[in-house]
Amino acid sequence: MLTKLPRSFYERDPLIVSRELLGKFLVRRTEEGEIVGKIVETEAYIGPHDKASHTYKNRKTKRTAVQFGERGHAYIFRIYGIYHCFCAVVGPKYVPAATLIRAVEPVQGIELMRKNRQLRGETPITELTNGPSKVCRAFALTDELNGIDLCGDELFICSGEEEKFEVGTSKRIGVDYAEEYKDVPWRFFIKGNKFVSKKPRE
DNA sequence: CGACCGATCCTC
DNA sequence: AGGATCGGTCGT
Numbered sequence: 001m002l003t004k005l006p007r008s009f010y011e012r013d014p015l016i017v018s019r020e021l022l023g024k025f026l027v028r029r030t031e032e033g034e035i036v037g038k039i040v041e042t043e044a045y046i047g048p049h050d051k052a053s054h055t056y057k058n059r060k061t062k063r064t065a066v067q068f069g070e071r072g073h074a075y076i077f078r079i080y081g082i083y084h085c086f087c088a089v090v091g092p093k094y095v096p097a098a099t100l101i102r103a104v105e106p107v108q109g110i111e112l113m114r115k116n117r118q119l120r121g122e123t124p125i126t127e128l129t130n131g132p133s134k135v136c137r138a139f140a141l142t143d144e145l146n147g148i149d150l151c152g153d154e155l156f157i158c159s160g161e162e163e164k165f166e167v168g169t170s171k172r173i174g175v176d177y178a179e180e181y182k183d184v185p186w187r188f189f190i191k192g193n194k195f196v197s198k199k200p201r202e
Numbered sequence: 203c204g205a206c207c208g209a210t211c212c213t214c
Numbered sequence: 215a216g217g218a219t220c221g222g223t224c225g226t
Contacts, residue, residue, distance in 0.1 A: 081219030083210050100209055121204055133210050
Protein backbone atom coordinates (compact mmCIF):
# COMPACT_ATOMS: atom_id res chain seq x y z
CA MET A 1 0.00 0.00 0.00
CA LEU A 2 1.64 3.18 -1.19
CA THR A 3 0.55 6.61 -0.03
CA LYS A 4 1.68 9.72 -1.87
CA LEU A 5 3.63 12.11 0.33
CA PRO A 6 1.75 15.35 1.02
CA ARG A 7 3.33 18.71 0.28
CA SER A 8 3.83 19.29 4.01
CA PHE A 9 6.39 16.46 3.98
CA TYR A 10 8.67 18.58 1.80
CA GLU A 11 8.09 21.83 3.67
CA ARG A 12 10.45 20.96 6.54
CA ASP A 13 14.13 21.18 7.31
CA PRO A 14 16.12 19.88 4.30
CA LEU A 15 18.29 17.64 6.48
CA ILE A 16 15.23 16.00 8.05
CA VAL A 17 13.52 15.56 4.71
CA SER A 18 16.66 14.12 3.12
CA ARG A 19 16.97 11.52 5.86
CA GLU A 20 13.27 10.67 5.87
CA LEU A 21 13.18 10.17 2.11
CA LEU A 22 15.23 7.00 2.66
CA GLY A 23 12.97 3.97 2.30
CA LYS A 24 10.32 5.93 0.41
CA PHE A 25 9.24 4.96 -3.09
CA LEU A 26 9.88 7.02 -6.19
CA VAL A 27 7.15 6.42 -8.79
CA ARG A 28 7.30 7.39 -12.45
CA ARG A 29 4.35 6.90 -14.79
CA THR A 30 5.01 6.86 -18.52
CA GLU A 31 3.03 5.66 -21.51
CA GLU A 32 5.20 2.57 -21.50
CA GLY A 33 4.44 1.66 -17.92
CA GLU A 34 5.10 2.37 -14.28
CA ILE A 35 8.56 2.49 -12.74
CA VAL A 36 9.11 2.26 -8.99
CA GLY A 37 12.28 2.41 -6.93
CA LYS A 38 13.01 2.56 -3.22
CA ILE A 39 15.14 5.56 -2.31
CA VAL A 40 18.36 4.38 -0.67
CA GLU A 41 20.66 7.42 -0.90
CA THR A 42 20.12 11.20 -0.78
CA GLU A 43 22.05 14.43 -0.30
CA ALA A 44 20.89 17.74 1.14
CA TYR A 45 21.72 21.10 -0.45
CA ILE A 46 20.42 23.66 1.94
CA GLY A 47 20.61 26.84 -0.11
CA PRO A 48 21.98 30.36 0.36
CA HIS A 49 24.76 29.56 2.85
CA ASP A 50 25.80 26.22 1.36
CA LYS A 51 28.76 26.70 -0.96
CA ALA A 52 27.98 23.40 -2.69
CA SER A 53 24.45 24.50 -3.53
CA HIS A 54 23.42 25.86 -6.91
CA THR A 55 21.49 28.48 -4.96
CA TYR A 56 24.47 29.63 -2.92
CA LYS A 57 24.12 33.37 -2.30
CA ASN A 58 20.52 33.06 -3.49
CA ARG A 59 21.69 32.67 -7.06
CA LYS A 60 18.53 32.71 -9.13
CA THR A 61 18.91 31.75 -12.78
CA LYS A 62 16.78 30.03 -15.37
CA ARG A 63 18.23 26.77 -14.11
CA THR A 64 17.68 27.26 -10.37
CA ALA A 65 14.33 29.07 -10.62
CA VAL A 66 12.20 26.13 -9.50
CA GLN A 67 14.05 25.98 -6.19
CA PHE A 68 12.56 29.39 -5.40
CA GLY A 69 9.03 28.15 -6.02
CA GLU A 70 6.62 25.88 -4.20
CA ARG A 71 8.08 22.99 -2.20
CA GLY A 72 7.53 19.47 -3.46
CA HIS A 73 8.41 20.11 -7.10
CA ALA A 74 11.12 18.43 -9.16
CA TYR A 75 14.41 20.23 -9.76
CA ILE A 76 16.02 18.48 -12.72
CA PHE A 77 19.23 19.88 -14.14
CA ARG A 78 21.75 18.90 -16.76
CA ILE A 79 25.27 17.98 -15.71
CA TYR A 80 28.39 17.58 -17.85
CA GLY A 81 26.27 18.41 -20.88
CA ILE A 82 24.92 14.89 -21.21
CA TYR A 83 23.55 13.67 -17.89
CA HIS A 84 20.82 14.80 -15.53
CA CYS A 85 20.26 14.92 -11.78
CA PHE A 86 16.91 14.87 -10.00
CA CYS A 87 16.13 16.68 -6.75
CA ALA A 88 13.02 17.38 -4.72
CA VAL A 89 12.61 21.04 -3.76
CA VAL A 90 12.40 21.06 0.03
CA GLY A 91 12.68 23.21 3.12
CA PRO A 92 10.92 26.26 4.52
CA LYS A 93 9.09 28.48 2.06
CA TYR A 94 11.16 31.01 0.11
CA VAL A 95 14.45 29.28 0.99
CA PRO A 96 15.86 27.63 -2.16
CA ALA A 97 16.95 24.17 -1.02
CA ALA A 98 16.80 20.67 -2.48
CA THR A 99 17.37 16.99 -1.80
CA LEU A 100 19.33 15.15 -4.47
CA ILE A 101 18.12 11.59 -5.08
CA ARG A 102 21.42 9.75 -5.54
CA ALA A 103 20.31 6.12 -5.73
CA VAL A 104 17.26 3.87 -5.62
CA GLU A 105 16.65 0.14 -5.39
CA PRO A 106 14.65 -1.09 -8.39
CA VAL A 107 11.23 -2.37 -7.31
CA GLN A 108 8.98 -2.39 -10.36
CA GLY A 109 9.38 -1.82 -14.10
CA ILE A 110 12.91 -3.21 -14.13
CA GLU A 111 12.83 -4.16 -17.81
CA LEU A 112 11.72 -0.63 -18.66
CA MET A 113 14.60 0.75 -16.58
CA ARG A 114 17.04 -1.42 -18.53
CA LYS A 115 15.56 -0.22 -21.79
CA ASN A 116 15.74 3.44 -20.73
CA ARG A 117 19.35 3.05 -19.63
CA GLN A 118 20.36 1.88 -23.13
CA LEU A 119 23.28 -0.15 -21.89
CA ARG A 120 25.05 -2.62 -24.10
CA GLY A 121 25.50 -5.95 -22.41
CA GLU A 122 24.02 -7.64 -19.38
CA THR A 123 24.33 -5.13 -16.60
CA PRO A 124 23.88 -6.38 -13.05
CA ILE A 125 20.76 -4.96 -11.43
CA THR A 126 22.92 -3.25 -8.80
CA GLU A 127 24.38 -1.00 -11.52
CA LEU A 128 21.01 0.13 -12.87
CA THR A 129 20.17 2.97 -10.48
CA ASN A 130 23.17 3.40 -8.15
CA GLY A 131 23.94 7.00 -9.05
CA PRO A 132 22.01 10.24 -9.59
CA SER A 133 22.27 10.31 -13.39
CA LYS A 134 21.63 6.58 -13.62
CA VAL A 135 18.36 7.14 -11.76
CA CYS A 136 17.42 9.87 -14.22
CA ARG A 137 18.15 7.68 -17.23
CA ALA A 138 16.30 4.69 -15.79
CA PHE A 139 13.29 6.79 -14.81
CA ALA A 140 13.32 8.85 -18.03
CA LEU A 141 13.74 12.14 -16.18
CA THR A 142 14.72 14.93 -18.56
CA ASP A 143 14.56 18.72 -18.84
CA GLU A 144 10.89 18.57 -19.78
CA LEU A 145 10.02 17.35 -16.29
CA ASN A 146 11.93 20.13 -14.54
CA GLY A 147 9.52 21.91 -12.22
CA ILE A 148 6.86 19.19 -12.29
CA ASP A 149 4.74 18.91 -9.14
CA LEU A 150 5.64 15.83 -7.09
CA CYS A 151 2.11 15.93 -5.72
CA GLY A 152 0.84 15.17 -9.25
CA ASP A 153 0.43 11.85 -11.06
CA GLU A 154 3.38 11.66 -13.43
CA LEU A 155 6.24 11.67 -10.94
CA PHE A 156 5.78 11.37 -7.18
CA ILE A 157 7.10 9.85 -3.99
CA CYS A 158 5.18 7.51 -1.66
CA SER A 159 5.53 6.06 1.78
CA GLY A 160 5.04 2.31 1.93
CA GLU A 161 5.50 -0.50 4.39
CA GLU A 162 7.36 0.40 7.54
CA GLU A 163 10.84 -0.96 7.31
CA LYS A 164 13.69 -0.97 9.75
CA PHE A 165 17.14 0.07 8.61
CA GLU A 166 20.18 1.90 9.88
CA VAL A 167 20.95 5.28 8.37
CA GLY A 168 24.54 6.02 7.42
CA THR A 169 25.89 9.51 6.80
CA SER A 170 28.97 10.88 5.07
CA LYS A 171 30.27 13.92 3.29
CA ARG A 172 28.62 14.66 -0.02
CA ILE A 173 30.08 13.36 -3.26
CA GLY A 174 31.71 15.55 -5.88
CA VAL A 175 31.66 18.87 -4.02
CA ASP A 176 35.27 19.23 -2.93
CA TYR A 177 35.25 22.81 -4.20
CA ALA A 178 32.78 23.83 -1.48
CA GLU A 179 35.41 24.87 1.08
CA GLU A 180 34.02 24.71 4.63
CA TYR A 181 30.93 22.92 3.32
CA LYS A 182 32.72 20.17 1.43
CA ASP A 183 32.88 17.76 4.37
CA VAL A 184 29.55 18.35 6.10
CA PRO A 185 27.76 14.99 6.66
CA TRP A 186 24.75 15.71 4.53
CA ARG A 187 24.75 12.52 2.50
CA PHE A 188 22.32 9.92 3.82
CA PHE A 189 22.06 6.25 2.85
CA ILE A 190 20.61 2.95 3.98
CA LYS A 191 23.44 1.03 5.61
CA GLY A 192 24.30 -2.23 3.90
CA ASN A 193 22.03 -1.64 0.93
CA LYS A 194 23.54 -2.98 -2.31
CA PHE A 195 22.14 -0.15 -4.44
CA VAL A 196 23.96 2.72 -2.74
CA SER A 197 26.47 4.46 -5.04
CA LYS A 198 30.21 4.72 -4.52
CA LYS A 199 31.65 5.75 -1.20
CA PRO A 200 33.23 9.17 -0.82
CA ARG A 201 36.99 9.50 -0.73
CA GLU A 202 38.60 9.86 2.65
C1' DC B 203 32.70 37.29 -25.56
C1' DG B 204 35.84 33.58 -24.27
C1' DA B 205 37.50 30.40 -20.99
C1' DC B 206 36.72 27.29 -17.53
C1' DC B 207 34.32 23.73 -15.07
C1' DG B 208 30.81 20.70 -13.04
C1' DA B 209 25.71 17.64 -7.28
C1' DT B 210 28.57 12.07 -13.67
C1' DC B 211 29.16 7.97 -16.12
C1' DC B 212 31.12 5.01 -19.66
C1' DT B 213 34.88 3.22 -22.28
C1' DC B 214 39.56 2.69 -23.31
C1' DA C 215 42.87 7.69 -17.16
C1' DG C 216 40.22 10.33 -20.40
C1' DG C 217 36.24 11.90 -23.02
C1' DA C 218 31.50 13.46 -23.75
C1' DT C 219 29.23 18.08 -24.28
C1' DC C 220 26.71 22.42 -22.77
C1' DG C 221 24.87 26.01 -19.67
C1' DG C 222 26.26 28.84 -15.69
C1' DT C 223 29.57 31.84 -14.05
C1' DC C 224 33.18 34.95 -13.95
C1' DG C 225 36.90 37.66 -15.86
C1' DT C 226 38.47 40.61 -19.77
